[in-house]
Amino acid sequence: PLPVLAVVGRPNVGKSTLVNRILGRREAVVEDRPGVTRDRVSYEADWNGRRFRVVDTGGWEQDVLGIDASVAQQAEVAIEAADAVLFVVDAVVGATDTDQAVVRLLRKSGKPVVLAANKVDGPSGEADAAALWNLGLGEPYPVSALHGRGSGDLLDAVLSAL
Ligand code: GDP
Ligand code: MG
Numbered sequence: 001p002l003p004v005l006a007v008v009g010r011p012n013v014g015k016s017t018l019v020n021r022i023l024g025r026r027e028a029v030v031e032d033r034p035g036v037t038r039d040r041v042s043y044e045a046d047w048n049g050r051r052f053r054v055v056d057t058g059g060w061e062q063d064v065l066g067i068d069a070s071v072a073q074q075a076e077v078a079i080e081a082a083d084a085v086l087f088v089v090d091a092v093v094g095a096t097d098t099d100q101a102v103v104r105l106l107r108k109s110g111k112p113v114v115l116a117a118n119k120v121d122g123p124s125g126e127a128d129a130a131a132l133w134n135l136g137l138g139e140p141y142p143v144s145a146l147h148g149r150g151s152g153d154l155l156d157a158v159l160s161a162l
Pocket of ligand 2 (some may be wrong): 057
């Protein structure tokens with residue numbers, strides 16, 4: 001079986017956009033507002049000749065649990081099944097309490113984590129990304145899932161973690 005990369009984070013941080021960037025095709029569902037349910041969340045990816053599975057999360061964001069519990073629950077299930085985790089944070093918004101809750105789950109899991117500081121669309125966002133060192137998860141990789149900026153370095157880090 002292929003190694004599994006779980007992509008976790010709050011609604012709207014750009015997880016699905018980043019999954020599409022990794023895949024090199026628009027397969028994961030990107031929404032301007034959260035709450036779209038879909039059944040397929042696992043995709044086969046290939047980066048520099050290495051094949052792995054990417055698991056997108058967040059298709060059930062508006063269920064009865066509410067956003068916070070839902071994010072935590074989906075993250076927990078996905079982390080459990082993963083060999084490595086790509087944790088996506090919106091660098092422009094910065095780390096929220098929900099992000100901190102995911103950080104605690106990640107620590108507990110002991111799984112290798114790569115931190116994506118997303119929505120760094122230009123050089124002015126680099127400082128926002130650097131602020132995420134505070135999460136204690138190591139180097140934040142500044143990336144623009146939308147435009148592709150930084151995605152090469154991020155994916156190299158992912159391959160090292162898998
Ligand atoms: P998800 O809920 O975490 O899967 O987030 P989506 O991938 O559905 O993206 C949510 C919104 O953020 C969409 O409107 C995306 O176009 C936007 N978005 C995603 N990545 C970026 C980025 O790197 N820069 C900017 N400016 N917007 C982004
Ligand atoms: Mg999504």
